[in-house]
Structure formats: C-alpha cells, structure tokens
Amino acid sequence: MPPLDEPLLPSTPCKPTPRWRMFFISALVLVAFTASYMTFVHSSQRYSNPWTNSIRSSAHIHRDNGISVLVTGAAGFIGSHVSLALKNRGDGVVGVDNFNNYYSPSLKRTRQSLLDFHGVYIVDGDINDYRLLSMLFNTVPFTHVMHLAAQVGVQYAIDNPYVYVHNNIASFITLLERCKVSNPQPAVVWASSGSVYGIQNKNNNPFSEMDRVDLPSTIYASTKRTGEEIARTYNRLHGLSITALRFFTVYGPWGRPDMAYFSFIKNILTGEPITMYRANRAKNHLHLARDFVYIDDIVKGCVASLDTSGKSTGSGGSKNGSAPYRVFNLGNGSPVTVPELVTVLEDNLKMKATKDVMDMCGNGDDSFAYVNISLAEKEIGFKPTTDLQTGLKEFVKWYLWYYGKPFDCDRT
Numbered sequence: 264m265p266p267l268d269e270p271l272l273p274s275t276p277c278k279p280t281p282r283w284r285m286f287f288i289s290a291l292v293l294v295a296f297t298a299s300y301m302t303f304v305h306s307s308q309r310y311s312n313p314w315t316n317s318i319r320s321s322a323h324i325h326r327d328n329g330i331s332v333l334v335t336g337a338a339g340f341i342g343s344h345v346s347l348a349l350k351n352r353g354d355g356v357v358g359v360d361n362f363n364n365y366y367s368p369s370l371k372r373t374r375q376s377l378l379d380f381h382g383v384y385i386v387d388g389d390i391n392d393y394r395l396l397s398m399l400f401n402t403v404p405f406t407h408v409m410h411l412a413a414q415v416g417v418q419y420a421i422d423n424p425y426v427y428v429h430n431n432i433a434s435f436i437t438l439l440e441r442c443k444v445s446n447p448q449p450a451v452v453w454a455s456s457g458s459v460y461g462i463q464n465k466n467n468n469p470f471s472e473m474d475r476v477d478l479p480s481t482i483y484a485s486t487k488r489t490g491e492e493i494a495r496t497y498n499r500l501h502g503l504s505i506t507a508l509r510f511f512t513v514y515g516p517w518g519r520p521d522m523a524y525f526s527f528i529k530n531i532l533t534g535e536p537i538t539m540y541r542a543n544r545a546k547n548h549l550h551l552a553r554d555f556v557y558i559d560d561i562v563k564g565c566v567a568s569l570d571t572s573g574k575s576t577g578s579g580g581s582k583n584g585s586a587p588y589r590v591f592n593l594g595n596g597s598p599v600t601v602p603e604l605v606t607v608l609e610d611n612l613k614m615k616a617t618k619d620v621m622d623m624c625g626n627g628d629d630s631f632a633y634v635n636i637s638l639a640e641k642e643i644g645f646k647p648t649t650d651l652q653t654g655l656k657e658f659v660k661w662y663l664w665y666y667g668k669p670f671d672c673d674r675t
C-alpha cells in the first residue's frame with residue numbers, strides 16, 4: 264500500500280515512480296489499448312465487406328459527367344423517388360435511412376426493396392452517427408449530398424418537439440460537419456419547407472423567397488427555419504455550396520400515410536368520416552388551402568438543383584472563397600382548398616366522403632399556403648406540369664394497386 268501522505272504527483276521530475284503506480288499506469292494503458300482495438304475491430308467488421316462492396320457498386324457512375332450522390336432519407340417518399348431518378352440517368356447513388364416508425368416502416372422497406380432492385384443500396388443507419396457518415400465518405404468521394412432525412416409532420420411536432428431537434432437540427436449539423444472536412448467537399452441540397460413562412464397574412468398573395476420567415480407556427484417549421492440559418496453559417500464559414508428547397512405539400516404514389524390526401528382516401532374507401540379543418544379567422548369560416556405539388560415535378564426540381572449547385576470551395580475544413588447559397592420555393596403555384604381536394608378524390612374513386620367540418624382551434628396549422636415559384640423557374644428551370652386531377656389520378660391508381668380495395672393492410 265502506498266503511504267497516505269504520498270503526494271498525487273511527484274514533487275520533482277526526477278523522483279522515482281513507485282512500483283505500484285507503474286503497475287497501475289501499465290494496466291490503464293493496456294485497458295485503453297484493448298478497448299480501442301475492440302472498437303476498431305467492431306466498426307470495421309460492421310462497416311466492411313460486403314457493406315463497402317454494396318456501397319461502391321451503388322455509387323458507381325454509369326454516364327459521362329455523372330455525379331455521385333449521398334441521399335439521406337432515401338427510403339422516404341421524396342428520397343426514394345429522387346434516388347431512382349438519379350440512378351436511372353446513370354448517376355451513382357447511396358442512400359441512408361433510419362427506418363423510424365413515425366409512419367409504416369413496412370412501406371419504407373418496400374420502397375427500399377424497389378430501390379435495391381434498381382441497384383440503389385440504402386444503409387440502415389442514423390445520420391446523427393458521425394462515424395457512420397465518415398465510413399460512407401471514406402468509401403465514396405461523394406460530389407453531392409441530397410439531404411432529405413427529417414422528422415416531418417406539422418401536428419406531431421406539438422407533442423414531440425425533441426424528436427424534431429434531434430432529427431432536423433442536430434443531425435443536420437453532424438452531416439454538415441462531415442461534409443465540411445471532406446476533400447473535396449460535396450455540394451449540399453436539402454429539404455427545407457414551405458411552412459417557414461408561417462402565419463403571416465398575405466391577403467392571399469403567394470409567398471416568395473424574399474418574404475419574412477420569422478413567424479413559424481409549429482416546432483416543425485421552426486426547426487426547418489433553424490436549419491436554413493445553420494446552412495447559411497456553414498456556407499459562409501466553410502465554403503460549402505448549399506441549396507435549401509422549400510417544399511410545399513408534395514403528394515403522389517408511394518406518398519406519406521400521415522398526410523391528409525392519404526388518410527382521406529382510406530376513410531372514403533372504408534366509409535369512415537373525414538375531418539376537414541377550416542380557419543375561423545375573424546369568425547369568417549375559411550377553407551384551408553394548400554399548394555399541392557406532384558412528386559414527379561418535385562423530383563425534377565431536386566435533380567435540377569443538384570445539377571446547378573456549383574462547387575463547394577473549402578477543403579479539409581477550411582474555406583477557399585465564397586460558395587453558392589440558394590433558397591428556392593418548390594410548389595405548384597396554385598392553391599387548392601381542402602374541399603376541392605376531397606372532390607377530386609371522390610371523382611376518382613366514384614365514392615362520396617362523409618365529411619365533418621371543424622374549425623381549427625390554434626392547432627398550429629397555417630390556413631393558407633400559396634407559392635411564387637418564379638425564382639426556381641428562372642434559376643433552375645423549375646416548371647411543374649402536373650395538375651391536381653392528373654396527379655391524384657396517379658396516386659389513386661397506385662393506392663388501389665398497393666393496398667387493394669377495400670383497405671386491408673398495416674399502415675400505422
């Protein structure tokens with residue numbers, strides 16, 4: 264036993280170290296070495312062949328001047344469509360998705376199988392995991408990142424705010440941190456949201472990118488707005504090329520079951536009532552309206568944004584000049600009220616909905632969303648071509664093929 268009065272540090276550098284301490288330090292070094300060796304073995308086993316082979320083959324570029332894209336949220340609605348479009352034109356695509364259960368994981372797994380069939384590999388993982396991102400970037404020198412992974416849902420955010428902080432803010436910083444140190448740095452295109460315009464009253468004029476964005480009405484919208492501020496900072500500080508896409512209400516085949524058009528069709532088919540909210544603005548009962556935009560149009564907007572993104576200028580974490588920073592509204596440019604949406608669904612199904620009309624009582628929903636898309640048209644040639652009738656017809660066809668009629672499967 265060492266004497267109790269022995270100081271913790273030697274009083275002089277020359278004082279010989281007692282034997283017990285030498286033994287203790289050696290043991291510590293041994294434990295630390297073993298732990299780091301085990302960690303290394305574990306991560307290289309987890310992320311080595313055939314994992315890396317699948318990633319390399321998925322990232323293989325099959326056309327001249329093709330790009331290699333890391334798509335986050337690749338098993339999601341927009342992510343799966345964008346991944347497929349890129350792969351089909353010969354680009355390299357690797358997906359990553361955490362397959363969370365906010366809505367049916369089985370729908371996400373089916374999208375994954377479809378992508379797998381077309382040669383797109385989706386890594387089952389969380390982009391909050393910096394080490395996973397590093398493994399991916401060390402395996403493939405991605406030229407672009409299409410960041411679509413997010414916690415969505417306007418209503419869900421009211422009861423689950425922390426999930427949005429984790430999945431929309433913390434994860435975005437982790438991703439940008441990894442992009443920052445890449446050499447060369449990729450260009451980043453990511454999903455913001457039309458909800459950043461919030462509750463401002465525009466007297467039914469469309470939202471443009473120049474409008475104020477400091478009145479978000481939900482935590483979801485706040486986290487998307489925060490993402491824009493963070494993106495701007497990384498662009499300024501580290502020379503990352505970043506494009507934020509403010510998506511409006513995107514719909515179509517393989518869509519999200521939590522969205523209104525999706526739940527309405529199920530209720531119409533099963534005879535359950537649907538709830539149509541309306542705004543009780545100054546006691547004028549106004550129907551809510553949304554700028555519904557079809558998935559194929561959104562895919563074109565995403566791909567055009569990648570193609571025009573311009574280069575990041577930084578390398579290994581330091582900036583070498585300014586890089587592009589862009590924000591685009593991606594919507595349809597024409598608002599549709601909820602009753603109009605229901606009528607189109609009824610016409611397609613040749614069935615009538617049982618409707619409950621309810622005033623919104625401060626549930627955080629914006630009453631009106633209508634968008635000016637002229638900037639995206641000018642800068643990236645964005646021109647939606649699908650009207651609601653055509654788009655919903657495609658959606659209904661897909662829905663009946665996927666779920667059958669009557670509705671009989673799990674989508675919770």
Ligand SMILES: O=C(O)[C@H]1O[C@H](OP(=O)(O)OP(=O)(O)OC[C@H]2O[C@@H](n3ccc(=O)[nH]c3=O)[C@H](O)[C@@H]2O)[C@H](O)[C@@H](O)[C@@H]1O
Binds near residue numbers: 417511537601629630
């Ligand atoms: O614009 C956006 O940024 C957002 O658009 C949609 O959000 P939202 O338009 O609220 O989509 P839905 O949940 O499909 O609602 C569409 C409309 O139907 C209304 N609604 C919804 C559900 C319902 O049972 N009844 C009903 O009338 C909503 O209040 C809203 O006016 C997406 O869900 C968000 O991910 C996206 O970011």
